[in-house]
Amino acid sequence: MKKVAYDGGGPYDCDVLVIGGGIVGLATAYALTRTAPGTRVTVLEKEPGPARHQTGRNSGVIHSGIYYRPGSLKARYAVGGAAEMIKFCAEYGLPHEVTGKLIVATERAELPRLHALVQRGRENGIPVRELGPAQITAYEPEVRGLAAIHVGTTGICDYGAVARHLAAASGAEIRYGAGGHVLRVDRRPERGVAVRTADGAIVRGRVLVNCAGLHCDAIARLTGDDPGMRIVPFRGEYFELARPELVRGLVYPVPDPAFPFLGVHLTRGIDGGVHVGPNAVPALAREGYDWSVVRPRELAGTLGWPGSWHIARRHWRYGA
Ligand SMILES: Cc1cc2nc3c(=O)[nH]c(=O)nc-3n(C[C@H](O)[C@H](O)[C@H](O)COP(=O)(O)OP(=O)(O)OC[C@H]3O[C@@H](n4cnc5c(N)ncnc54)[C@H](O)[C@@H]3O)c2cc1C
Structure with a gap:
Protein backbone atom coordinates (compact mmCIF):
# COMPACT_ATOMS: atom_id res chain seq x y z
CA MET A 1 0.00 0.00 0.00
CA LYS A 2 1.19 3.49 -0.84
CA LYS A 3 1.74 5.67 2.24
CA VAL A 4 1.78 9.43 1.86
CA ALA A 5 2.62 12.17 4.32
CA TYR A 6 -0.25 14.64 4.56
CA ASP A 7 1.03 18.17 4.20
CA GLY A 8 -2.15 19.85 3.01
CA GLY A 9 -0.90 20.04 -0.58
CA GLY A 10 0.56 17.66 -3.14
CA PRO A 11 -1.18 15.05 -5.26
CA TYR A 12 -4.37 13.21 -4.49
CA ASP A 13 -4.33 9.43 -4.20
CA CYS A 14 -7.75 9.30 -5.85
CA ASP A 15 -10.61 11.49 -7.02
CA VAL A 16 -13.30 10.03 -4.77
CA LEU A 17 -12.86 8.36 -1.40
CA VAL A 18 -15.80 6.22 -0.37
CA ILE A 19 -16.03 5.14 3.28
CA GLY A 20 -17.94 1.87 3.66
CA GLY A 21 -17.99 -1.36 1.67
CA GLY A 22 -21.67 -2.20 2.13
CA ILE A 23 -24.09 -2.06 -0.79
CA VAL A 24 -24.38 1.75 -0.68
CA GLY A 25 -20.62 2.38 -0.83
CA LEU A 26 -19.98 -0.29 -3.46
CA ALA A 27 -22.93 0.82 -5.63
CA THR A 28 -21.63 4.38 -5.36
CA ALA A 29 -18.17 3.28 -6.52
CA TYR A 30 -19.69 1.20 -9.34
CA ALA A 31 -21.92 4.05 -10.53
CA LEU A 32 -19.05 6.56 -10.44
CA THR A 33 -16.66 4.43 -12.49
CA ARG A 34 -19.44 3.56 -14.99
CA THR A 35 -20.78 7.07 -15.53
CA ALA A 36 -17.43 8.87 -15.44
CA PRO A 37 -14.80 6.42 -16.76
CA GLY A 38 -11.32 7.34 -15.60
CA THR A 39 -12.51 8.55 -12.19
CA ARG A 40 -10.15 7.07 -9.59
CA VAL A 41 -12.27 5.71 -6.74
CA THR A 42 -10.94 4.22 -3.50
CA VAL A 43 -13.30 2.38 -1.15
CA LEU A 44 -12.20 2.07 2.50
CA GLU A 45 -13.80 -0.77 4.45
CA LYS A 46 -12.76 -1.72 7.99
CA GLU A 47 -13.80 -5.38 7.72
CA PRO A 48 -11.80 -8.06 5.88
CA GLY A 49 -14.39 -8.19 3.06
CA PRO A 50 -17.54 -6.52 1.70
CA ALA A 51 -21.10 -6.68 3.12
CA ARG A 52 -20.23 -7.83 6.65
CA HIS A 53 -22.92 -5.70 8.32
CA GLN A 54 -26.44 -4.64 7.29
CA THR A 55 -25.99 -5.61 3.63
CA GLY A 56 -25.01 -9.19 4.39
CA ARG A 57 -27.50 -9.65 7.24
CA ASN A 58 -30.85 -8.47 5.94
CA SER A 59 -34.03 -10.22 4.75
CA GLY A 60 -32.81 -10.38 1.15
CA VAL A 61 -35.99 -8.82 -0.23
CA ILE A 62 -36.04 -6.61 -3.32
CA HIS A 63 -38.76 -4.22 -2.17
CA SER A 64 -41.26 -2.95 -4.73
CA GLY A 65 -41.62 0.59 -3.34
CA ILE A 66 -45.30 0.18 -2.45
CA TYR A 67 -44.94 1.82 0.98
CA TYR A 68 -43.65 5.20 -0.15
CA ARG A 69 -45.51 8.42 -0.85
CA PRO A 70 -46.13 8.72 -4.61
CA GLY A 71 -43.80 11.25 -6.21
CA SER A 72 -41.34 11.18 -3.29
CA LEU A 73 -37.64 10.47 -3.84
CA LYS A 74 -37.99 7.25 -1.83
CA ALA A 75 -40.81 6.02 -4.07
CA ARG A 76 -38.90 6.88 -7.27
CA TYR A 77 -35.67 5.27 -6.07
CA ALA A 78 -37.38 2.19 -4.66
CA VAL A 79 -39.47 1.48 -7.78
CA GLY A 80 -36.60 2.23 -10.19
CA GLY A 81 -34.05 0.52 -7.93
CA ALA A 82 -36.07 -2.71 -7.70
CA ALA A 83 -36.21 -2.96 -11.50
CA GLU A 84 -32.49 -2.19 -11.77
CA MET A 85 -31.57 -4.73 -9.10
CA ILE A 86 -33.46 -7.48 -10.94
CA LYS A 87 -31.80 -6.47 -14.23
CA PHE A 88 -28.37 -6.39 -12.54
CA CYS A 89 -28.82 -9.87 -11.03
CA ALA A 90 -30.07 -11.29 -14.36
CA GLU A 91 -27.22 -9.72 -16.32
CA TYR A 92 -24.51 -11.11 -14.05
CA GLY A 93 -26.13 -14.45 -13.23
CA LEU A 94 -26.59 -13.64 -9.52
CA PRO A 95 -29.22 -15.65 -7.61
CA HIS A 96 -32.58 -13.87 -7.57
CA GLU A 97 -36.28 -14.47 -8.14
CA CYS A 157 -31.81 -11.93 -3.99
CA ASP A 158 -28.53 -12.50 -2.20
CA TYR A 159 -27.34 -8.99 -1.28
CA GLY A 160 -23.97 -10.35 -0.14
CA ALA A 161 -23.42 -11.76 -3.65
CA VAL A 162 -24.60 -8.47 -5.19
CA ALA A 163 -22.09 -6.54 -3.05
CA ARG A 164 -19.24 -8.90 -3.91
CA HIS A 165 -20.03 -8.52 -7.60
CA LEU A 166 -20.22 -4.71 -7.33
CA ALA A 167 -16.83 -4.76 -5.60
CA ALA A 168 -15.25 -6.85 -8.35
CA ALA A 169 -16.89 -4.97 -11.25
CA SER A 170 -16.48 -1.43 -9.93
CA GLY A 171 -12.85 -1.01 -10.96
CA ALA A 172 -12.29 0.85 -7.69
CA GLU A 173 -9.34 0.23 -5.42
CA ILE A 174 -10.77 -1.37 -2.28
CA ARG A 175 -8.79 -1.45 0.96
CA TYR A 176 -10.03 -3.81 3.63
CA GLY A 177 -9.09 -4.29 7.29
CA ALA A 178 -6.79 -1.92 9.16
CA GLY A 179 -5.80 -0.24 5.87
CA GLY A 180 -9.47 0.56 5.23
CA HIS A 181 -10.51 1.47 8.77
CA VAL A 182 -10.98 5.24 8.89
CA LEU A 183 -10.08 6.77 12.25
CA ARG A 184 -9.61 10.44 11.35
CA VAL A 185 -10.79 12.77 8.64
CA ASP A 186 -9.13 16.05 7.79
CA ARG A 187 -11.19 18.26 5.50
CA ARG A 188 -9.68 21.42 4.11
CA PRO A 189 -11.41 23.99 1.90
CA GLU A 190 -10.18 23.75 -1.71
CA ARG A 191 -7.74 20.99 -0.78
CA GLY A 192 -9.94 17.95 -0.64
CA VAL A 193 -9.88 15.53 2.20
CA ALA A 194 -7.32 13.31 3.89
CA VAL A 195 -8.18 10.32 6.03
CA ARG A 196 -6.00 8.41 8.46
CA THR A 197 -6.58 4.68 8.65
CA ALA A 198 -5.91 2.25 11.51
CA ASP A 199 -2.57 1.11 10.02
CA GLY A 200 -1.32 4.71 10.16
CA ALA A 201 -1.60 5.36 6.40
CA ILE A 202 -3.02 8.60 5.03
CA VAL A 203 -5.18 8.54 1.92
CA ARG A 204 -6.10 11.76 0.13
CA GLY A 205 -9.03 12.35 -2.19
CA ARG A 206 -10.67 15.32 -3.87
CA VAL A 207 -14.03 14.43 -2.33
CA LEU A 208 -15.30 12.00 0.24
CA VAL A 209 -18.59 10.07 0.21
CA ASN A 210 -19.78 8.82 3.58
CA CYS A 211 -21.42 5.39 3.16
CA ALA A 212 -20.50 4.10 6.63
CA GLY A 213 -23.94 2.66 7.49
CA LEU A 214 -24.19 2.17 11.25
CA HIS A 215 -21.27 4.58 11.78
CA CYS A 216 -22.32 7.26 9.29
CA ASP A 217 -23.09 9.78 12.06
CA ALA A 218 -19.65 9.25 13.63
CA ILE A 219 -17.92 9.69 10.26
CA ALA A 220 -19.93 12.87 9.63
CA ARG A 221 -18.74 14.22 12.99
CA LEU A 222 -15.12 13.32 12.12
CA THR A 223 -15.43 15.61 9.08
CA GLY A 224 -16.57 18.46 11.34
CA ASP A 225 -20.25 18.26 10.35
CA ASP A 226 -23.10 17.98 12.80
CA PRO A 227 -25.46 15.43 11.21
CA GLY A 228 -28.25 16.41 13.61
CA MET A 229 -29.03 12.73 14.22
CA ARG A 230 -27.57 9.72 15.95
CA ILE A 231 -27.67 6.02 15.18
CA VAL A 232 -29.49 4.24 18.01
CA PRO A 233 -28.72 0.57 17.40
CA ALA A 283 -28.52 -3.54 20.85
CA LEU A 284 -25.64 -2.93 23.25
CA ALA A 285 -23.28 -2.14 20.36
CA ARG A 286 -23.86 -0.79 16.87
CA GLU A 287 -22.54 -3.99 15.36
CA GLY A 288 -23.73 -6.18 18.24
CA TYR A 289 -25.45 -9.22 16.79
CA ASP A 290 -26.09 -10.92 20.13
CA TRP A 291 -26.31 -9.94 23.81
CA SER A 292 -22.66 -10.83 24.45
CA VAL A 293 -21.39 -7.92 22.34
CA VAL A 294 -21.18 -4.80 24.50
CA ARG A 295 -19.24 -1.68 23.51
CA PRO A 296 -19.28 0.54 26.61
CA ARG A 297 -18.45 3.75 24.71
CA GLU A 298 -21.19 3.20 22.15
CA LEU A 299 -23.66 2.20 24.88
CA ALA A 300 -22.80 5.31 26.89
CA GLY A 301 -23.32 7.41 23.74
CA THR A 302 -26.78 5.86 23.22
CA LEU A 303 -27.81 6.25 26.88
CA GLY A 304 -26.49 9.79 27.09
CA TRP A 305 -28.49 10.96 24.11
CA PRO A 306 -31.96 12.35 24.99
CA GLY A 307 -33.46 10.95 21.77
CA SER A 308 -32.93 7.38 23.04
CA TRP A 309 -35.02 8.13 26.14
CA HIS A 310 -37.66 9.76 23.99
CA ILE A 311 -37.95 6.54 21.91
CA ALA A 312 -38.01 4.44 25.12
CA ARG A 313 -40.79 6.54 26.69
CA ARG A 314 -42.92 6.37 23.54
CA HIS A 315 -42.53 2.71 22.74
CA TRP A 316 -41.70 0.82 25.97
CA ARG A 317 -45.09 -0.89 26.10
CA TYR A 318 -44.82 -2.25 22.54
CA GLY A 319 -41.16 -3.14 23.11
CA ALA A 320 -42.00 -5.08 26.26
C1 LIG B 1 -32.80 -6.57 10.02
C2 LIG B 1 -32.75 -5.84 8.71
C3 LIG B 1 -33.43 -6.36 7.59
C4 LIG B 1 -33.41 -5.67 6.38
N1 LIG B 1 -34.04 -6.22 5.31
C5 LIG B 1 -33.92 -5.61 4.08
C6 LIG B 1 -34.46 -6.21 2.92
O1 LIG B 1 -35.02 -7.29 2.95
N2 LIG B 1 -34.34 -5.54 1.74
C7 LIG B 1 -33.69 -4.33 1.66
O2 LIG B 1 -33.62 -3.77 0.55
N3 LIG B 1 -33.16 -3.74 2.74
C8 LIG B 1 -33.24 -4.37 3.94
N4 LIG B 1 -32.67 -3.80 5.05
C9 LIG B 1 -31.96 -2.53 4.88
C10 LIG B 1 -30.61 -2.74 4.18
O3 LIG B 1 -29.97 -3.91 4.65
C11 LIG B 1 -29.73 -1.51 4.42
O4 LIG B 1 -30.44 -0.35 4.02
C12 LIG B 1 -28.45 -1.57 3.59
O5 LIG B 1 -27.77 -2.81 3.72
C13 LIG B 1 -27.53 -0.44 4.05
O6 LIG B 1 -26.32 -0.55 3.35
P1 LIG B 1 -25.09 0.35 3.76
O7 LIG B 1 -24.02 0.10 2.74
O8 LIG B 1 -25.56 1.74 3.99
O9 LIG B 1 -24.67 -0.18 5.20
P2 LIG B 1 -23.77 -1.43 5.66
O10 LIG B 1 -24.08 -2.65 4.87
O11 LIG B 1 -23.89 -1.54 7.13
O12 LIG B 1 -22.31 -0.98 5.25
C14 LIG B 1 -21.61 0.07 5.90
C15 LIG B 1 -20.16 -0.32 5.89
O13 LIG B 1 -19.39 0.75 6.41
C16 LIG B 1 -18.29 0.19 7.09
N5 LIG B 1 -17.72 1.18 8.02
C17 LIG B 1 -18.33 1.75 9.08
N6 LIG B 1 -17.48 2.60 9.70
C18 LIG B 1 -16.31 2.56 9.01
C19 LIG B 1 -15.05 3.19 9.18
N7 LIG B 1 -14.79 4.03 10.19
N8 LIG B 1 -14.07 2.91 8.27
C20 LIG B 1 -14.28 2.04 7.25
N9 LIG B 1 -15.45 1.40 7.06
C21 LIG B 1 -16.47 1.65 7.93
C22 LIG B 1 -18.90 -1.01 7.82
O14 LIG B 1 -17.91 -1.96 8.21
C23 LIG B 1 -19.87 -1.53 6.78
O15 LIG B 1 -19.34 -2.58 6.00
C24 LIG B 1 -32.69 -4.45 6.27
C25 LIG B 1 -31.99 -3.94 7.38
C26 LIG B 1 -32.00 -4.63 8.58
C27 LIG B 1 -31.24 -4.06 9.75
Whole structure:
Protein backbone atom coordinates (compact mmCIF):
# COMPACT_ATOMS: atom_id res chain seq x y z
CA MET A 1 0.00 0.00 0.00
CA LYS A 2 1.19 3.49 -0.84
CA LYS A 3 1.74 5.67 2.24
CA VAL A 4 1.78 9.43 1.86
CA ALA A 5 2.62 12.17 4.32
CA TYR A 6 -0.25 14.64 4.56
CA ASP A 7 1.03 18.17 4.20
CA GLY A 8 -2.15 19.85 3.01
CA GLY A 9 -0.90 20.04 -0.58
CA GLY A 10 0.56 17.66 -3.14
CA PRO A 11 -1.18 15.05 -5.26
CA TYR A 12 -4.37 13.21 -4.49
CA ASP A 13 -4.33 9.43 -4.20
CA CYS A 14 -7.75 9.30 -5.85
CA ASP A 15 -10.61 11.49 -7.02
CA VAL A 16 -13.30 10.03 -4.77
CA LEU A 17 -12.86 8.36 -1.40
CA VAL A 18 -15.80 6.22 -0.37
CA ILE A 19 -16.03 5.14 3.28
CA GLY A 20 -17.94 1.87 3.66
CA GLY A 21 -17.99 -1.36 1.67
CA GLY A 22 -21.67 -2.20 2.13
CA ILE A 23 -24.09 -2.06 -0.79
CA VAL A 24 -24.38 1.75 -0.68
CA GLY A 25 -20.62 2.38 -0.83
CA LEU A 26 -19.98 -0.29 -3.46
CA ALA A 27 -22.93 0.82 -5.63
CA THR A 28 -21.63 4.38 -5.36
CA ALA A 29 -18.17 3.28 -6.52
CA TYR A 30 -19.69 1.20 -9.34
CA ALA A 31 -21.92 4.05 -10.53
CA LEU A 32 -19.05 6.56 -10.44
CA THR A 33 -16.66 4.43 -12.49
CA ARG A 34 -19.44 3.56 -14.99
CA THR A 35 -20.78 7.07 -15.53
CA ALA A 36 -17.43 8.87 -15.44
CA PRO A 37 -14.80 6.42 -16.76
CA GLY A 38 -11.32 7.34 -15.60
CA THR A 39 -12.51 8.55 -12.19
CA ARG A 40 -10.15 7.07 -9.59
CA VAL A 41 -12.27 5.71 -6.74
CA THR A 42 -10.94 4.22 -3.50
CA VAL A 43 -13.30 2.38 -1.15
CA LEU A 44 -12.20 2.07 2.50
CA GLU A 45 -13.80 -0.77 4.45
CA LYS A 46 -12.76 -1.72 7.99
CA GLU A 47 -13.80 -5.38 7.72
CA PRO A 48 -11.80 -8.06 5.88
CA GLY A 49 -14.39 -8.19 3.06
CA PRO A 50 -17.54 -6.52 1.70
CA ALA A 51 -21.10 -6.68 3.12
CA ARG A 52 -20.23 -7.83 6.65
CA HIS A 53 -22.92 -5.70 8.32
CA GLN A 54 -26.44 -4.64 7.29
CA THR A 55 -25.99 -5.61 3.63
CA GLY A 56 -25.01 -9.19 4.39
CA ARG A 57 -27.50 -9.65 7.24
CA ASN A 58 -30.85 -8.47 5.94
CA SER A 59 -34.03 -10.22 4.75
CA GLY A 60 -32.81 -10.38 1.15
CA VAL A 61 -35.99 -8.82 -0.23
CA ILE A 62 -36.04 -6.61 -3.32
CA HIS A 63 -38.76 -4.22 -2.17
CA SER A 64 -41.26 -2.95 -4.73
CA GLY A 65 -41.62 0.59 -3.34
CA ILE A 66 -45.30 0.18 -2.45
CA TYR A 67 -44.94 1.82 0.98
CA TYR A 68 -43.65 5.20 -0.15
CA ARG A 69 -45.51 8.42 -0.85
CA PRO A 70 -46.13 8.72 -4.61
CA GLY A 71 -43.80 11.25 -6.21
CA SER A 72 -41.34 11.18 -3.29
CA LEU A 73 -37.64 10.47 -3.84
CA LYS A 74 -37.99 7.25 -1.83
CA ALA A 75 -40.81 6.02 -4.07
CA ARG A 76 -38.90 6.88 -7.27
CA TYR A 77 -35.67 5.27 -6.07
CA ALA A 78 -37.38 2.19 -4.66
CA VAL A 79 -39.47 1.48 -7.78
CA GLY A 80 -36.60 2.23 -10.19
CA GLY A 81 -34.05 0.52 -7.93
CA ALA A 82 -36.07 -2.71 -7.70
CA ALA A 83 -36.21 -2.96 -11.50
CA GLU A 84 -32.49 -2.19 -11.77
CA MET A 85 -31.57 -4.73 -9.10
CA ILE A 86 -33.46 -7.48 -10.94
CA LYS A 87 -31.80 -6.47 -14.23
CA PHE A 88 -28.37 -6.39 -12.54
CA CYS A 89 -28.82 -9.87 -11.03
CA ALA A 90 -30.07 -11.29 -14.36
CA GLU A 91 -27.22 -9.72 -16.32
CA TYR A 92 -24.51 -11.11 -14.05
CA GLY A 93 -26.13 -14.45 -13.23
CA LEU A 94 -26.59 -13.64 -9.52
CA PRO A 95 -29.22 -15.65 -7.61
CA HIS A 96 -32.58 -13.87 -7.57
CA GLU A 97 -36.28 -14.47 -8.14
CA VAL A 98 -39.35 -12.27 -8.63
CA THR A 99 -41.64 -14.02 -6.17
CA GLY A 100 -44.28 -11.34 -5.56
CA LYS A 101 -45.51 -10.90 -2.00
CA LEU A 102 -48.67 -10.89 0.05
CA ILE A 103 -49.52 -8.17 2.57
CA VAL A 104 -52.19 -9.67 4.80
CA ALA A 105 -54.69 -7.94 7.11
CA THR A 106 -55.79 -10.14 10.01
CA GLU A 107 -57.79 -7.49 11.93
CA ARG A 108 -60.57 -5.13 10.80
CA ALA A 109 -58.61 -2.09 12.02
CA GLU A 110 -55.93 -2.86 9.40
CA LEU A 111 -58.29 -2.76 6.41
CA PRO A 112 -58.22 1.03 5.80
CA ARG A 113 -54.38 0.93 5.85
CA LEU A 114 -54.39 -2.02 3.44
CA HIS A 115 -56.64 -0.10 1.04
CA ALA A 116 -54.41 2.95 1.31
CA LEU A 117 -51.46 0.73 0.31
CA VAL A 118 -53.36 -0.45 -2.78
CA GLN A 119 -53.85 3.17 -3.77
CA ARG A 120 -50.18 4.00 -3.15
CA GLY A 121 -48.98 0.99 -5.07
CA ARG A 122 -51.08 1.86 -8.11
CA GLU A 123 -49.97 5.50 -8.03
CA ASN A 124 -46.37 4.26 -7.89
CA GLY A 125 -47.00 2.11 -11.00
CA ILE A 126 -46.72 -1.20 -9.14
CA PRO A 127 -48.96 -4.16 -10.12
CA VAL A 128 -51.21 -4.75 -7.10
CA ARG A 129 -54.10 -7.26 -6.82
CA GLU A 130 -56.71 -7.17 -4.05
CA LEU A 131 -57.54 -10.56 -2.55
CA GLY A 132 -60.34 -11.92 -0.37
CA PRO A 133 -59.85 -14.80 2.10
CA ALA A 134 -60.36 -17.55 -0.53
CA GLN A 135 -57.91 -15.92 -2.96
CA ILE A 136 -55.29 -15.65 -0.20
CA THR A 137 -55.23 -19.42 0.17
CA ALA A 138 -54.80 -19.80 -3.61
CA TYR A 139 -51.44 -18.02 -3.22
CA GLU A 140 -50.55 -19.30 0.24
CA PRO A 141 -52.59 -22.35 1.33
CA GLU A 142 -51.54 -22.05 4.99
CA VAL A 143 -52.19 -18.30 5.40
CA ARG A 144 -55.47 -16.94 6.78
CA GLY A 145 -56.59 -13.32 6.68
CA LEU A 146 -59.55 -10.97 6.25
CA ALA A 147 -58.08 -9.46 3.10
CA ALA A 148 -54.71 -9.17 1.40
CA ILE A 149 -52.91 -7.63 -1.51
CA HIS A 150 -50.54 -9.32 -3.91
CA VAL A 151 -47.62 -7.14 -5.01
CA GLY A 152 -46.26 -8.43 -8.30
CA THR A 153 -42.79 -6.88 -8.49
CA THR A 154 -41.31 -7.87 -5.10
CA GLY A 155 -38.41 -10.27 -5.34
CA ILE A 156 -35.55 -11.86 -3.44
CA CYS A 157 -31.81 -11.93 -3.99
CA ASP A 158 -28.53 -12.50 -2.20
CA TYR A 159 -27.34 -8.99 -1.28
CA GLY A 160 -23.97 -10.35 -0.14
CA ALA A 161 -23.42 -11.76 -3.65
CA VAL A 162 -24.60 -8.47 -5.19
CA ALA A 163 -22.09 -6.54 -3.05
CA ARG A 164 -19.24 -8.90 -3.91
CA HIS A 165 -20.03 -8.52 -7.60
CA LEU A 166 -20.22 -4.71 -7.33
CA ALA A 167 -16.83 -4.76 -5.60
CA ALA A 168 -15.25 -6.85 -8.35
CA ALA A 169 -16.89 -4.97 -11.25
CA SER A 170 -16.48 -1.43 -9.93
CA GLY A 171 -12.85 -1.01 -10.96
CA ALA A 172 -12.29 0.85 -7.69
CA GLU A 173 -9.34 0.23 -5.42
CA ILE A 174 -10.77 -1.37 -2.28
CA ARG A 175 -8.79 -1.45 0.96
CA TYR A 176 -10.03 -3.81 3.63
CA GLY A 177 -9.09 -4.29 7.29
CA ALA A 178 -6.79 -1.92 9.16
CA GLY A 179 -5.80 -0.24 5.87
CA GLY A 180 -9.47 0.56 5.23
CA HIS A 181 -10.51 1.47 8.77
CA VAL A 182 -10.98 5.24 8.89
CA LEU A 183 -10.08 6.77 12.25
CA ARG A 184 -9.61 10.44 11.35
CA VAL A 185 -10.79 12.77 8.64
CA ASP A 186 -9.13 16.05 7.79
CA ARG A 187 -11.19 18.26 5.50
CA ARG A 188 -9.68 21.42 4.11
CA PRO A 189 -11.41 23.99 1.90
CA GLU A 190 -10.18 23.75 -1.71
CA ARG A 191 -7.74 20.99 -0.78
CA GLY A 192 -9.94 17.95 -0.64
CA VAL A 193 -9.88 15.53 2.20
CA ALA A 194 -7.32 13.31 3.89
CA VAL A 195 -8.18 10.32 6.03
CA ARG A 196 -6.00 8.41 8.46
CA THR A 197 -6.58 4.68 8.65
CA ALA A 198 -5.91 2.25 11.51
CA ASP A 199 -2.57 1.11 10.02
CA GLY A 200 -1.32 4.71 10.16
CA ALA A 201 -1.60 5.36 6.40
CA ILE A 202 -3.02 8.60 5.03
CA VAL A 203 -5.18 8.54 1.92
CA ARG A 204 -6.10 11.76 0.13
CA GLY A 205 -9.03 12.35 -2.19
CA ARG A 206 -10.67 15.32 -3.87
CA VAL A 207 -14.03 14.43 -2.33
CA LEU A 208 -15.30 12.00 0.24
CA VAL A 209 -18.59 10.07 0.21
CA ASN A 210 -19.78 8.82 3.58
CA CYS A 211 -21.42 5.39 3.16
CA ALA A 212 -20.50 4.10 6.63
CA GLY A 213 -23.94 2.66 7.49
CA LEU A 214 -24.19 2.17 11.25
CA HIS A 215 -21.27 4.58 11.78
CA CYS A 216 -22.32 7.26 9.29
CA ASP A 217 -23.09 9.78 12.06
CA ALA A 218 -19.65 9.25 13.63
CA ILE A 219 -17.92 9.69 10.26
CA ALA A 220 -19.93 12.87 9.63
CA ARG A 221 -18.74 14.22 12.99
CA LEU A 222 -15.12 13.32 12.12
CA THR A 223 -15.43 15.61 9.08
CA GLY A 224 -16.57 18.46 11.34
CA ASP A 225 -20.25 18.26 10.35
CA ASP A 226 -23.10 17.98 12.80
CA PRO A 227 -25.46 15.43 11.21
CA GLY A 228 -28.25 16.41 13.61
CA MET A 229 -29.03 12.73 14.22
CA ARG A 230 -27.57 9.72 15.95
CA ILE A 231 -27.67 6.02 15.18
CA VAL A 232 -29.49 4.24 18.01
CA PRO A 233 -28.72 0.57 17.40
CA PHE A 234 -31.47 -2.03 17.23
CA ARG A 235 -30.88 -5.63 16.29
CA GLY A 236 -33.31 -7.62 14.17
CA GLU A 237 -33.52 -11.30 15.13
CA TYR A 238 -34.81 -14.05 12.84
CA PHE A 239 -36.10 -17.56 13.39
CA GLU A 240 -35.80 -20.27 10.77
CA LEU A 241 -39.11 -21.97 9.99
CA ALA A 242 -38.70 -25.68 10.75
CA ARG A 243 -41.23 -26.57 8.02
CA PRO A 244 -40.41 -24.25 5.10
CA GLU A 245 -42.95 -26.05 2.89
CA LEU A 246 -45.69 -24.16 4.80
CA VAL A 247 -44.82 -20.91 3.00
CA ARG A 248 -44.47 -20.50 -0.76
CA GLY A 249 -43.20 -16.92 -1.01
CA LEU A 250 -43.18 -13.72 1.04
CA VAL A 251 -45.89 -12.92 3.58
CA TYR A 252 -46.01 -9.55 5.35
CA PRO A 253 -48.36 -7.92 7.84
CA VAL A 254 -49.91 -4.49 7.26
CA PRO A 255 -47.23 -2.17 8.67
CA ASP A 256 -47.99 -0.15 11.78
CA PRO A 257 -47.35 3.51 10.86
CA ALA A 258 -46.10 4.21 14.42
CA PHE A 259 -42.87 2.33 13.64
CA PRO A 260 -40.22 2.50 10.94
CA PHE A 261 -40.34 -1.30 10.54
CA LEU A 262 -42.34 -3.40 8.10
CA GLY A 263 -43.36 -5.88 10.79
CA VAL A 264 -42.39 -9.50 11.34
CA HIS A 265 -42.58 -11.28 8.00
CA LEU A 266 -42.11 -14.73 6.50
CA THR A 267 -39.48 -14.65 3.79
CA ARG A 268 -38.51 -17.51 1.54
CA GLY A 269 -34.84 -16.89 0.88
CA ILE A 270 -32.86 -17.64 -2.22
CA ASP A 271 -31.56 -20.80 -0.47
CA GLY A 272 -35.12 -22.18 -0.06
CA GLY A 273 -35.24 -21.65 3.73
CA VAL A 274 -37.96 -19.50 5.31
CA HIS A 275 -37.04 -16.78 7.83
CA VAL A 276 -39.46 -15.41 10.37
CA GLY A 277 -38.54 -11.94 11.57
CA PRO A 278 -37.05 -9.54 12.21
CA ASN A 279 -38.04 -8.26 15.61
CA ALA A 280 -36.30 -5.09 16.86
CA VAL A 281 -34.24 -5.41 20.04
CA PRO A 282 -32.15 -2.54 21.44
CA ALA A 283 -28.52 -3.54 20.85
CA LEU A 284 -25.64 -2.93 23.25
CA ALA A 285 -23.28 -2.14 20.36
CA ARG A 286 -23.86 -0.79 16.87
CA GLU A 287 -22.54 -3.99 15.36
CA GLY A 288 -23.73 -6.18 18.24
CA TYR A 289 -25.45 -9.22 16.79
CA ASP A 290 -26.09 -10.92 20.13
CA TRP A 291 -26.31 -9.94 23.81
CA SER A 292 -22.66 -10.83 24.45
CA VAL A 293 -21.39 -7.92 22.34
CA VAL A 294 -21.18 -4.80 24.50
CA ARG A 295 -19.24 -1.68 23.51
CA PRO A 296 -19.28 0.54 26.61
CA ARG A 297 -18.45 3.75 24.71
CA GLU A 298 -21.19 3.20 22.15
CA LEU A 299 -23.66 2.20 24.88
CA ALA A 300 -22.80 5.31 26.89
CA GLY A 301 -23.32 7.41 23.74
CA THR A 302 -26.78 5.86 23.22
CA LEU A 303 -27.81 6.25 26.88
CA GLY A 304 -26.49 9.79 27.09
CA TRP A 305 -28.49 10.96 24.11
CA PRO A 306 -31.96 12.35 24.99
CA GLY A 307 -33.46 10.95 21.77
CA SER A 308 -32.93 7.38 23.04
CA TRP A 309 -35.02 8.13 26.14
CA HIS A 310 -37.66 9.76 23.99
CA ILE A 311 -37.95 6.54 21.91
CA ALA A 312 -38.01 4.44 25.12
CA ARG A 313 -40.79 6.54 26.69
CA ARG A 314 -42.92 6.37 23.54
CA HIS A 315 -42.53 2.71 22.74
CA TRP A 316 -41.70 0.82 25.97
CA ARG A 317 -45.09 -0.89 26.10
CA TYR A 318 -44.82 -2.25 22.54
CA GLY A 319 -41.16 -3.14 23.11
CA ALA A 320 -42.00 -5.08 26.26
C1 LIG B 1 -32.80 -6.57 10.02
C2 LIG B 1 -32.75 -5.84 8.71
C3 LIG B 1 -33.43 -6.36 7.59
C4 LIG B 1 -33.41 -5.67 6.38
N1 LIG B 1 -34.04 -6.22 5.31
C5 LIG B 1 -33.92 -5.61 4.08
C6 LIG B 1 -34.46 -6.21 2.92
O1 LIG B 1 -35.02 -7.29 2.95
N2 LIG B 1 -34.34 -5.54 1.74
C7 LIG B 1 -33.69 -4.33 1.66
O2 LIG B 1 -33.62 -3.77 0.55
N3 LIG B 1 -33.16 -3.74 2.74
C8 LIG B 1 -33.24 -4.37 3.94
N4 LIG B 1 -32.67 -3.80 5.05
C9 LIG B 1 -31.96 -2.53 4.88
C10 LIG B 1 -30.61 -2.74 4.18
O3 LIG B 1 -29.97 -3.91 4.65
C11 LIG B 1 -29.73 -1.51 4.42
O4 LIG B 1 -30.44 -0.35 4.02
C12 LIG B 1 -28.45 -1.57 3.59
O5 LIG B 1 -27.77 -2.81 3.72
C13 LIG B 1 -27.53 -0.44 4.05
O6 LIG B 1 -26.32 -0.55 3.35
P1 LIG B 1 -25.09 0.35 3.76
O7 LIG B 1 -24.02 0.10 2.74
O8 LIG B 1 -25.56 1.74 3.99
O9 LIG B 1 -24.67 -0.18 5.20
P2 LIG B 1 -23.77 -1.43 5.66
O10 LIG B 1 -24.08 -2.65 4.87
O11 LIG B 1 -23.89 -1.54 7.13
O12 LIG B 1 -22.31 -0.98 5.25
C14 LIG B 1 -21.61 0.07 5.90
C15 LIG B 1 -20.16 -0.32 5.89
O13 LIG B 1 -19.39 0.75 6.41
C16 LIG B 1 -18.29 0.19 7.09
N5 LIG B 1 -17.72 1.18 8.02
C17 LIG B 1 -18.33 1.75 9.08
N6 LIG B 1 -17.48 2.60 9.70
C18 LIG B 1 -16.31 2.56 9.01
C19 LIG B 1 -15.05 3.19 9.18
N7 LIG B 1 -14.79 4.03 10.19
N8 LIG B 1 -14.07 2.91 8.27
C20 LIG B 1 -14.28 2.04 7.25
N9 LIG B 1 -15.45 1.40 7.06
C21 LIG B 1 -16.47 1.65 7.93
C22 LIG B 1 -18.90 -1.01 7.82
O14 LIG B 1 -17.91 -1.96 8.21
C23 LIG B 1 -19.87 -1.53 6.78
O15 LIG B 1 -19.34 -2.58 6.00
C24 LIG B 1 -32.69 -4.45 6.27
C25 LIG B 1 -31.99 -3.94 7.38
C26 LIG B 1 -32.00 -4.63 8.58
C27 LIG B 1 -31.24 -4.06 9.75
